[in-house]
Amino acid sequence: MSRAVVFDEFGGPEVLHVVEEPVVEPGPGEVRVRIEAFAVNPLDLMMRSGTSPAPVPLPHARLGIEGTGVVEALGEGTTGLETGDPVIIAAIPDANARGSYAEHTTLPASQLIPRPAGLTVPEAAAIWVSFSTAYGALVEKAGMRPGDHVLITAASSGVGRAAIQVARHLGAVPLAVTRTSARTDELLAAGAEAVVATDREDVAEAVRAHTGGTGADLVLDLVRGPGQQELLRATRPGGTLLAAGFLDPRPTPSPEGTDVTVIGYRGFEHTLDPVVVGRMAAFLDAGVRLGTLRPALDEVFSFDHVAEAHRRVEKGLHGGKKVVVTV
Structure with missing residues (x-):
């Protein structure tokens, strides 16, 4: 079993709760990632409160559009990654179903990029959405x-x-x-x-x-x-x-x-295009290696305190820096 943060109704941070779900086996071309950390983004708050541009089906909706972790299992025909590789999640268009607020998520391999060396786990969790945008x-x-x-x-x-x-x-x-x-x-x-x-x-x-x-x-x-x-x-x-x-x-x-x-x-527009994602990944890796690209971090919360992480962002106490939750 694997733990995930879900919500069954729209509202404040208090609607978030942790449940146990079966671990999903990756299908052809997919990868199961053991999540190490994820960042809280404005879209997460909009989805939770019911104000996001796209409808969120209830109940049992998940959250999370970015995060980092380690490849745990590969589906049939998956190439370019190996078990144990550290990765960054580059896109989760169906975050309500496969969001990164969890111990595991299963995604197409094309939605993952190698994690640049030199980033801490919280930095890797917080870098993709801001810098790719x-x-x-x-x-x-x-x-x-x-x-x-x-x-x-x-x-x-x-x-x-x-x-x-x-x-x-x-x-x-x-x-x-x-x-x-x-x-x-x-x-x-x-x-x-x-x-x-x-x-x-x-x-x-x-x-x-x-x-x-x-x-x-x-x-x-x-x-x-x-x-x-x-x-x-x-x-x-x-x-x-x-x-x-x-x-x-x-x-x-x-x-x-x-x-x-x-x-x-x-x-x-671009994070679902593998060719552009490849350019983004190369740009990010070079910037991290040269020390010119680095996310600004605020507080780091534990998995059981994800509601507090949402409250901090909602109140604006993070000052624009990224709030991260470790798993």
Whole structure:
């Protein structure tokens, strides 16, 4: 038997409970992973509370879209992995059924990548979603180039911090946007070239000051909502704005009368494509090896305290760093 975290109704962290389930044998092309740790992501909270974009069937729904562990069993015809290999889970589109909040999960081998050497288990559990989202949006979707001025909103979030590092790693110039000037020193230490704090300055004016008057070449909008209009004014003519988050629940006005290209991005655009996942894995491995890519961790909880981990994220006590649960 194997333990898993499930919920039978929508609600607060208290609806999460641990049950025992039979261990699933891998089918052809599949791998059973013994989970060592998983990270708590905003989508997990949305699924648990009933506010996720996709419907979650109840009862007995699981959670978890990222994690790390060790290959425990291989299905017939599975190649490229061996029993005992440490891996990172690269995609769980059906997290309600195979989520990583468990001692085991069984997935197609194509949804796993080798775990980069040099990462601790908690770091490996927390690195994929943030960095694959940042890389996928900036590099695969927008074609970020060395020297580009990249404006990153919600810069203290997990994806925001990853985007700063991805931009730096490729020679771009990351400009961080945050709501409070109290985050300035922290974001500069994280690698931002400059920090724009909306509690003290106008975004468009500040960005023009940091870019010699031209504006940002590329904007990663992890917030959306009415504030996107200010980001468009901060973007140079012919620049690109990627809308990749939903932190502001208010409607986002349609961009009108602008020569900025506005495109949307969702992580599963690329994390279900084995070719792109291979590029992401190579990029991640190189960045970890060189010391330029590293997730920022908050607290680490034990498996029996997963509800407390959710409460910490829900209250915003993690400060945008990743909360991890060890199994």
